[in-house]
Amino acid sequence: MDFSEDSSSSLDVEDLFDLALIIAFPRWAKIIRPRTNHFEKWLDQEFIDRFRLSKATILFVLDLIKDQISHPTTRIKFKHGLMGNNLLVGDSDYPLKKYLMTPLSNLQTIAEERYNESQIRTLNPIEPSYDVWKRRFPILAIGVNVDFETAKAVIVATAVLHNIANTLRDKTIIVNPQLEEDVELINHVPVDRVNNTPNIPQQIIRRSLVNYFGNL
Secondary structure (H helix, E strand, O other): OOOOOOOHHHOOHHHHHHHHHHHHOOOOOOOOOOOOOHHHHOOHHHHHHHHOOOHHHHHHHHHHHHHHHHOOOHHHHHHOOOOOOOOEEOOOOOOOOOOEEOOOOOOOOHHHHHHHHHHHHHHOOOHHHHHHHHHHOOHHHHOOOOOHHHHHHHHHHHHHHHHHHHHOOOOOOOOOHHHHHHHHHHOOOOOOOOOOOOOOHHHHHHHHHHHHHHOO
8 A cells, every 4th residue: 555645645634624624614725734644654553543543444534535524414414304204313412303303301191201211212222332432532522622613523524434434344442541431421411401392393293203102
């Protein structure tokens, strides 16, 4: 594999981030500055420790990242009604949306209990994957100390990179005890954003689901 300065592999993670910003925010001008060839500078394990991904995975990403980012995300498709009658499921950390169903608070009926139980059973297999994602990119666990728009780009970029790394079977990142504690702490911060205002579209959709569970 050629890692020379003349090849496309000389692009580094900073190039990747610049590309993501250009695609996400076309009005931002690219900042051109001298680049370090990190493929030559770091040994394989040093590269993984620094960038959380292997050289092979980064090269794979560089071939795919433009198309991956430019395609509409699943959430955008849901937001614009492009996913039919399908819905997303989220815990109480998320606001209730027409396309995103969250748990009920102050349960009063068996139907509501069944609805919430279905939420728990759906989310339980998924949540451990977030822990692995945070361990690969610790910034997600300890806090993204940048402005809101940049934070969104960082979250999307790390999600894309993490999924590609899993597809290519990059090895699991080992973290130190302090980071492990940070990951566990952030997973148990109580946040209550349950919206119980009646007769708004998202409440009507959720109530129809509750009624479904009441008829089981």
